[in-house]
Amino acid sequence: MFKSQGDKEKIKEVETIIGPSIKVKGNFNGQGNIVVEGILEGSLKTNGDVFIGDKAKIAATIEAREARIGGEVMGNVKIKKYMEVVGTAKIFGDIECSSLSIERGAILNGKCTMIPDKKEEIKS
Amino acid sequence: MHIYIYDDYVNTKKYDNALARIETRITDLGLNGKIIRLGLLENINEAVENEIKRGAKTIVAVGSDQTVNKIINAIINAEINNQMKVETPLGIIPVGNEGNTIAETLGIGREEEAGDVLSARRLEKLDIAQAGRNFFISQARIASQGTTLEIEKDYSIEILEPGEINVINLSVFSDLPEEAKPNPRDKTLELYIKTKGGRKFSNLNPSSNQSFFSLKKLTIINQKHPIILDNAVEIPTPAEISVNRSLNVIVGKERRF
Structure with a gap:
């Protein structure tokens, strides 16, 4: 989703939008794409993609297919495919993904593990 | 039989002409039925339940969003009280210029235009939400x-x-x-x-x-x-x-x- 576009306004079929004046506490489980611009505490898990806005504050573990992270994340992030960390991001936790891009200015304090993309592995 | 439930506010002089036009259109379309006028003495739940039991073909709300809500509650309460699934469809004839957002969303035009929608009888099974009771x-x-x-x-x-x-x-x-x-x-x-x-x-x-x-x-x-x-x-x-x-x-x- 983010690889070719990299633009939050181009996210299609959004299932959930957590706006900037919203605080979500607990275990949030989704099926589709999720946009977070507000505060999230607990855990966030979806089969779709996650977009974390520049002003978002997350104190949660995150699991998703792809992710674009621009805000502050305190917690481990586990992404199946592509993860894009933009210059405004502050991540305090371990990250795991199969493809990664980190923009200049981003802060990443944690262990980074690259996992093979399952589909590509089967092809080769 | 079609059952037309007139909300109490439509029984005022202001809506006499509108009701006359609606009734003429309903007659022209051959959709005549029984009219129930809601007032202080009429218990809507009891009236709707009785008409459903008598085999009403359609229950039509003549009024506003408020009327639609009252009749939906009456139909669902009839289901609960009698432990049965009500298949009788709900029709709507919006009256007045305001407070008809439900009819608008359902593609139902005001007053006599709504008669044509009733006549076409395009049915959709729509979800009904519950908040408390x-x-x-x-x-x-x-x-x-x-x-x-x-x-x-x-x-x-x-x-x-x-x-x-x-x-x-x-x-x-x-x-x-x-x-x-x-x-x-x-x-x-x-x-x-x-x-x-x-x-x-x-x-x-x-x-x-x-x-x-x-x-x-x-x-x-x-x-x-x-x-x-x-x-x-x-x-x-x-x-x-x-x-x-x-x-x-x-x-x-x-x-x-």
Whole structure:
């Protein structure tokens, strides 16, 4: 989703939008794409993609297919495919993904593990 | 037989001409039936239940969103009281210029135009949501100040700025984006939160103060403000809102879902 576009306004079929004046506490489980611009505490898990806005504050573990992270994340992030960390991001936790891009200015304090993309592995 | 339930406000002189035009159109279309006029003495629940038991072909709400809400509650209560599934469809004839958002969303034109929709008898099985002991078809609305939302015991939502919360089954908003458009046939509710300063939802700009969630069940808690159902009925909180019933509704070609 983010690889070719990299633009939050181009996210299609959004299932959930957590706006900037919203605080979500607990275990949030989704099926589709999720946009977070507000505060999230607990855990966030979806089969779709996650977009974390520049002003978002997350104190949660995150699991998703792809992710674009621009805000502050305190917690481990586990992404199946592509993860894009933009210059405004502050991540305090371990990250795991199969493809990664980190923009200049981003802060990443944690262990980074690259996992093979399952589909590509089967092809080769 | 078609049963026409006239809300008490339409029985005033102001609507004499409108009712005359509606009745003429209904007669022309061969849709004559029994008229029940709601007043202080008429118990709507009892009247609707009796007509359903007598085999009514259609129950038609003649009035506003408030009338539609009253009749939906009467039909669902008849189902609960008699432990049966009511297949009798609900028809709507909107009267007056305001408070007819449900009919508009269902593609039903005002007054005599609604007769043509009744005649075409295009049926849709639509979800009916429940809030506490009340039922609604379109949305439940509450002020965001002091409101806490608990979603199926998994997580809670706190709104940090003043604004409005809508739990939508059938959307009466015309500016929701395509991807966020609620479907009144998917047994899912859409939670739409708009705080002050939020722009219109039409361009789905995440930086605007709007939030959107899809869910099956939630509990609304607010010590001060009530929940308003279908723009018509106020109920106190805490109230659990879910969607687990359905109703046959006659809709127009121009429906917005």
